[in-house]
Amino acid sequence: MKLSRRKFFVLAGTSAAATALVSPLEGLYARTAKGRRVFGKGYGELVKDPNGLLDLPPGFQYRVLSQRNDLMNDGTLVPGGHDGMAAFRGRGNTVILVRNHELSPNSSTQLKGPNPYDPFCKGGTTTLVIGRDRQLIKHYTSLSGTYRNCAGGLTPWGSWISCEENTSTPTSAPLGDPNYVSQFHGYNFEVPASATTPVKPEPLVAMGRFNHEAVAVDPRTGIVYETEDRGDSLFYRFIPKVPGKLKQGGTLEALRIVGKPQANTATGFELRKPMKVDWVKIPQPNPLDEDNVRFQGFELGAAQFVRGEGIWYGDGEIYFCCTSGGAKELGQVWRYIPKKETIELFVESTDVDELDSPDNIVISPYGDLILCEDGDDQQFLVGVTPKGELYQFARNAFNTSEFAGACFSPNGETLFVNVQTPGTTFAIWGPWRGNYRYDYDFKH
Numbered sequence: 001m002k003l004s005r006r007k008f009f010v011l012a013g014t015s016a017a018a019t020a021l022v023s024p025l026e027g028l029y030a031r032t033a034k035g036r037r038v039f040g041k042g043y044g045e046l047v048k049d050p051n052g053l054l055d056l057p058p059g060f061q062y063r064v065l066s067q068r069n070d071l072m073n074d075g076t077l078v079p080g081g082h083d084g085m086a087a088f089r090g091r092g093n094t095v096i097l098v099r100n101h102e103l104s105p106n107s108s109t110q111l112k113g114p115n116p117y118d119p120f121c122k123g124g125t126t127t128l129v130i131g132r133d134r135q136l137i138k139h140y141t142s143l144s145g146t147y148r149n150c151a152g153g154l155t156p157w158g159s160w161i162s163c164e165e166n167t168s169t170p171t172s173a174p175l176g177d178p179n180y181v182s183q184f185h186g187y188n189f190e191v192p193a194s195a196t197t198p199v200k201p202e203p204l205v206a207m208g209r210f211n212h213e214a215v216a217v218d219p220r221t222g223i224v225y226e227t228e229d230r231g232d233s234l235f236y237r238f239i240p241k242v243p244g245k246l247k248q249g250g251t252l253e254a255l256r257i258v259g260k261p262q263a264n265t266a267t268g269f270e271l272r273k274p275m276k277v278d279w280v281k282i283p284q285p286n287p288l289d290e291d292n293v294r295f296q297g298f299e300l301g302a303a304q305f306v307r308g309e310g311i312w313y314g315d316g317e318i319y320f321c322c323t324s325g326g327a328k329e330l331g332q333v334w335r336y337i338p339k340k341e342t343i344e345l346f347v348e349s350t351d352v353d354e355l356d357s358p359d360n361i362v363i364s365p366y367g368d369l370i371l372c373e374d375g376d377d378q379q380f381l382v383g384v385t386p387k388g389e390l391y392q393f394a395r396n397a398f399n400t401s402e403f404a405g406a407c408f409s410p411n412g413e414t415l416f417v418n419v420q421t422p423g424t425t426f427a428i429w430g431p432w433r434g435n436y437r438y439d440y441d442f443k444h
Helices: 293-299
Strands: 028-033 036-039 061-067 082-089 095-101 123-130 136-146 149-154 159-164 188-192 212-217 224-228 236-240 250-257 275-281 308-314 317-322 332-337 342-348 358-363 369-373 380-384 390-396 403-408 414-419 424-429
Touching (some): 061 136, 082 159, 082 414, 082 424, 095 159, 095 403, 123 149, 149 308, 212 317, 224 317, 332 358
Parallel strands (some): 082 149, 149 212, 308 358
Antiparallel strands (some): 036 390, 061 424, 082 095, 095 123, 159 188, 317 332, 332 342, 369 380, 380 390
C-alpha cells in the first residue's frame, strides 16, 4: 500500500467506548481479534485506526516520529530498512533512540556518513532525539558503511551494539558486482548514545564473526549474550576482559545443554522445564577463511537453535526468540537465567493465529514481553504475560511489513517501534497495566 506523505504525518489516537467482554476458561482467556485467536487478558480488543496505520487497544495512541526519505539535521535522508532499536535517557528529559538500518550493498536506499566502515555497504545506524512531548527534536547518522544491521542491544554504560547479519568478504563477489564489499563483515559495532556525529567504525572482532542478530548485557557481570540468525545457529556469550570495554577483547563461548550434547532445540522440549547448561569455548571467534563459528561450537557439544533473533535482559532473566523454532516452525521464546545457569522453552507457537515468527523482543517495564512478528501475512505486536499467555497489542494496518525495534522509554511511558518497510518509527503511549518494574538505565 503506497501512502501519501500527508497521511504518514497524521497524528492518530485511538479510543473505544467499551471493551469486548471475555469469559474465563480454566484461567485462560480467549477471544477473536481480526480473525486471529488471542490468549491472555491483554489491553482489550484492537480498535481500527481511521488513518490506516496502527490498530491499538482502547486508550492508546501513537505518533509518527520518522520515516524514510525525511531530511535529517546532517543534510542526509533517512534511509529505509528500519530494524533493531534502543532508547536511552538524554539531557533535559529527552529520549535518545539509536536505530538500525538493515541494508545490503544492493539496497535501493542508503545511509550516508563521512567515515564509513566499508564504502560499498549502505547499512548502519541513525540517532533520534525525542522531546518530553514525544516530538522529534533532531536526527542524524551515527554509524555507516556496515552490512545488514539487523538488531543489536543496549549496554549498561550507555551505548548501542549494532549487529551485522552478513559474513561477506572481499572475495565473496567480484569488484563491480552489486554485492561487492571491501572489508570483512559479520561483526558487532558500538555506538555511544551520546554520539552527535558519526562514530569511527571499529569491528568488535573478539565477539565473533558470524550472522549476528542481537545482544543483551547482564549488568551485574558485564557478560554479553548474543544470538545468531541461522537455521543451525548457536546461543553465545562474550566474557570481556574488562566489563564495559568490549574493544579490549575477551572470550567467546556457546551454550551447551547438560546431558544433551549437540541438542537441536527445534522440537521435543517441554514448556517451562528448566535445564542446566554449561558453556564451550569457541577456538577461533574471528575466522577469516569461512563462516564456521557455529560449526566450531557444535562440534564441542553446543545446542542448536532455529534462527535466534531478538534478545532482551530484565531483572536477572534473558529472553530470546527463535523465529522458526517449534514443530510448526512458527517460533519460540526461550528463557535463560544466568544466576541459575538454566534454560527453558517459555513459549512455542502451534498456530499462526497465536504467534507468527517472533523476531525482535523487549521486556515491558511492567512485566510482559512484547514480540515483533515477522510472518507472511498480517503483522502484530504480541504481548506475553509472565504466565506465558499471549495477546495482541498492535497491528500493522497499512501493509504486511514486519515490526522491529520495540523498546520502552526509560520512564516506561512510551513504546517506540519500527515498521521496517518503507521505514517508519512510531511512539505509542496509553494506559499501561501494572507497576513499573524494570529500569532500563540498569540502576538496580
